[in-house]
Amino acid sequence: MAENSGKDIVVDIGKWEWSELWKKEDWWAIWLGFIILIAGMLVYFPHSGDMKTKINEAQAKYGDAATRTSAIKTIAWYQLSDAKKSVKATGIDAGKWMKNFAKKPHGWTNNPLQAFVMDEELAASKKASAVAKYETKKATEKTTFAAAEMAEAAAEAAGFRDESLNAAAAVAISEWRDAKLFAGKAKAKTKAKPYNQIWWLILLGVFFAFFFGIPMVFMGIPIHKFLIGFIFVFAITVVAWLFSSQATMKHYGIGYAFWAIFIGMLVSNTIGTPKWAMPAVQTEYYIKTGLVLLGAKILFEKIITIGTAGIFVAWVVTPTVWLITYWFGQKIIKMPSKRLNAVICSDMSVCGVSAAIAAASACRAKKEELTLAVGLSLVFTAIMMIVMPAVIKATFPVDKQMILGGAWMGGTIDASGAVAAAGAFLGEKALYVAATIKMIQNVLIGVIAFFLALYFTTRVEVAETGAKVGLSEIWFRFPKFVLGFIAASVIFSLVYSSYNAEAGGLGRAMVDQGAIKGMSDLFRGWFFSLSFVSIGLATNFRELRHHFKGGKPLTLYVFGQSLNLVLTLLMAYIMFYLVFPGLTATI
Amino acid sequence: MNGSTTNTNSSKFRSWGTFLFVAFLVWSFGWVVGPYIKNNIPIYKEIIQIVEERDINSAAYMYEESVGSYDGEYYLRDSFIHSGRDDYGPTKAFFSGMALCFVLLAFGWRYMMDP
Known part of the structure; x- marks a missing residue:
């Protein structure tokens, strides 16, 4: 759609054509994403009646005892909560099959083969060791349960009015x-069973090859060329997951995104990336499909x-930090790329890698810019995961x-896993508050x-091209997958709320622990890792190196994160302890 | 011809050499340096022990991959309901917080973000 204006400037003039619906990867990302989401709904939603019955049974069993006082959270309150939480649509046979089908390599420490295969002898020895710990x-x-029962009985005998009791x-x-x-x-570890993941991975690879390959025909790439290349891309993706499931790497929070980019770049x-693999190096295609699936969980x-x-x-705090950091990047340190600036601001202020992916796709950042932003986020996450709980423990009032x-x-910590690890170090309540704040920030990705x-x-883009654009041009340029992302979010939000209106906790059982966890999430991680491998395979280190010049990205990240640390702490203190202390006391 | 073949061979050798050297560095981090650091920084050791005991995926990027999120959501929601307070949920203050987010973005769009 490029036209020469006659002044040696190529001006991109957009024109909408209906054939885009089957010729452009933006639209295919939407169609493929929705095929998976609809499959999830068809598999799990017919079981909502069974799930509702289980929730009602739990309510009938513990409900009265759980609500007999609001002075403390009683044993029955927790038992009701546990019983409701155990209701999951993924527990059905199809859910278990899907979990095996899309499973990533297992965790391992010294022997990488254990990521794929575990024989009966090893499983039996693991089980025996786990049983002893479990006992x-x-x-x-x-x-502790007996002690809790006694203490609760004493408090109840006083009508739950004695504060010390x-x-x-x-x-x-x-x-x-x-x-x-x-x-x-410990009990979960006693269920160690022998496994052979190799056949499942081959089956999954074949499924992905055709799932992404068939639309490629409509987009003008011969399917046989895509299929041959995909074998290479998928094999590297499996290696990336293998590295990320190693115990030490997991402990340092070095996940699949790092390994996929790193191995691809290596x-x-x-x-060198073989030429025959290039037809399957489709960063945008995989990433946008994954993002449509991501929308369903917002x-x-x-x-x-x-x-x-x-x-x-x-x-x-999050948009405040985003805007000030973006302004700082443009006006003070004069970042050469607005897109890199926006992607770093997003991963630093919202939620790390997933926000960087969404922001980079939304503003059409270069693959090196996404790589750089993800790298910065991973390094600072690993540091903050250790330093922040230590600082809190040493300086905060108990x-x-x-x-x-x-x-x-x-x-402030970018990645959800690191937030959970750092929160758990302080205690259960800290883990819950930290993880929930991060979850709400995750929702902000869509906005x-x-x-x-x-x-x-x-x-x-209007300023870059110098052309005044009308509505049709805006529509032409607008990244369409964002519409799929938002549509998925709105549809699943409505379904989630309507299930919850039917019975408290049913939304979680059917959507969170059903269509999302049992279908879209199983594939989303794979799609993002395929895209990161593609980024690595198509990135020349020299292209990446020039972004480091002058250390501007690092300066931007450090400035933004410092501001984030100060404003978040201030806002949390004001809101939790000065404005809403009563509500805070109930947590 | 011979010179060109030698150059190609030497370049291939260098490429594979770099590849294997970096692979060796990764191995040494995963099996030697990494475990040494985590075993010798007390707070790291403590965090890893908790992570293993609670089966937390500390490399997770999104909330659903971390065990704490679902449990935390459940715990907090039920805690507020259990307290019987009326300042929880979709209150005016809550919506004002959400609205403020959009006001900030609109302000930034107008005054802080040049085209």
């Missing part, structure tokens, strides 16, 4: 909860969870470590992606 944890759980009961119940959690995790910059009802104080931490510390970490797509389409 110890189970005994602790039993003892209530506090003693709350402590005893909390100890039982910790013991129960550890016993539960290959392309040393032995559920708006979830933002109510953290309450009023949390919304100010997650939804007011009574504020859990909520204030949790909110601070949730609002930021839409905002960026609109900004770059209507303002930046």
Whole structure:
């Protein structure tokens, strides 16, 4: 759609054609994403009646006892919560099959083969070792449960009006909860079974090859060329997952995104990416399909969870930091690329890698810019995961470590996994607050992606081309997959809320723990890793190196993250302790 | 002809050499340096112990990949409901927080983001 204006300037003039619906990857990303989402709905939603019955049974069993006082969270309150949480649509046979089908390599420590195969002998020895540990944890759980029952009975005998007895009961119940959690995790390890993941991975690779390959025919690439190249891309993707599932790498939070880019770049910059693999090196295609799936998990009802104080931490500080950092990048340090500036601002202020992916696609950033932003985020996440809990433990008053510390970490550490690890170090409440704040920030990805797509389409690209554009031109340029992303979010938010209106917790059982976790999430990680491998395979290190010149990206990230740390802490303190202290006390 | 073949061979050798050297560096981080650091920084050791006991995926990028998110969501939501307070949920203050987000973005669009 390029026309020469006659002044040696090539001006891109867009014109909408209906054939784009089957010729452009933006639209195919939407169609493929929705095929998976609809498949998820068809597999899981017919079982909503069974799930509702289970939730109602749990309510009938523990409901009255759980609500007999609001002074403390009783044992029955937790039992009701546990019973409801255990209702998951993924528990059906089809859900179990899907989990095996799309499973990533297993965790391993020294022997990489264990990521794919475990024989009966090894499984039996792992099981035996796990059973011994479980017995110890189970005994602790039993003892703490008895102590919790006694303490609760004493508090109840006083009508739950004696504050010291209530506090003693709350402590005893909390100890039982910790013991129960550890016993539960230990029990899961006693279920070690032999496995052979190799055949599943081959089956999955063949499925992906045709799933992405057939649309390629419509986009003008011969399917046989794509299929041959895909074998190479998929093989590297499996290796990336293999590295990310190694114990040490997991502990450092070095996930699949790093390994996919790193291995891809290592290959392309040393032995070279084979030419025959290039038809399957389709960064945008994989990433946009993954983003449509990501949209389905942006559920708006979830933002109510953290309450009023949390919304100010997650939804007011984040755009403030984003805007000031972007302004700083443009005006003060004069970042040469607006797109790189926007992607770094997004990964630093919203939620790391996933926000960087969405922002980069929405503003059409270069693959090296996404690589750089992801790299910065991963390095700082690994550092902050260790430093922040240590600082909180050493400097915060004990009574504020859990909520204030949790909110601070949730609002500032980029990746969800690192937030959970750092939160768990402080305690269960800190983990819950931190993880929930991060989850609400995750919801903001949709808002930021839409905002960026609109900004770059209507303002930046207009300024770059120098052409005044009308509505049809804006429509032509607008990244269409963003519409699929938002449509998926709106549809699943409505379904989630309508299930919850039917029975409390049904939305979680059917959407979170059904169509999303049992279908779209299984594939989304694979799609993102395929795209990161493609980025690596197509990136020349020299192209990346010039972005480092003058250290501007690093300066931008450090400035933005420092601002984020100060504003988040300030806002969390004001909201949780000065404006809404009553609500905070109930957590 | 011979010179060109020698150059190609030497370039291939160098490429494979770099590839294998970087692979060796990765191996040494995963099996030697990484474990040494995590075993010798007390706070790191403590965090890793908790991560393993609670089965947390510390390399997760999105909330659904981390165990704490679903449990946290459930815990907080039920805690607020259980408290019986009326300042939880879709209150005016809550919506004002959300609205402020959009006001900030609109302000930034108008005054802080040049085309």
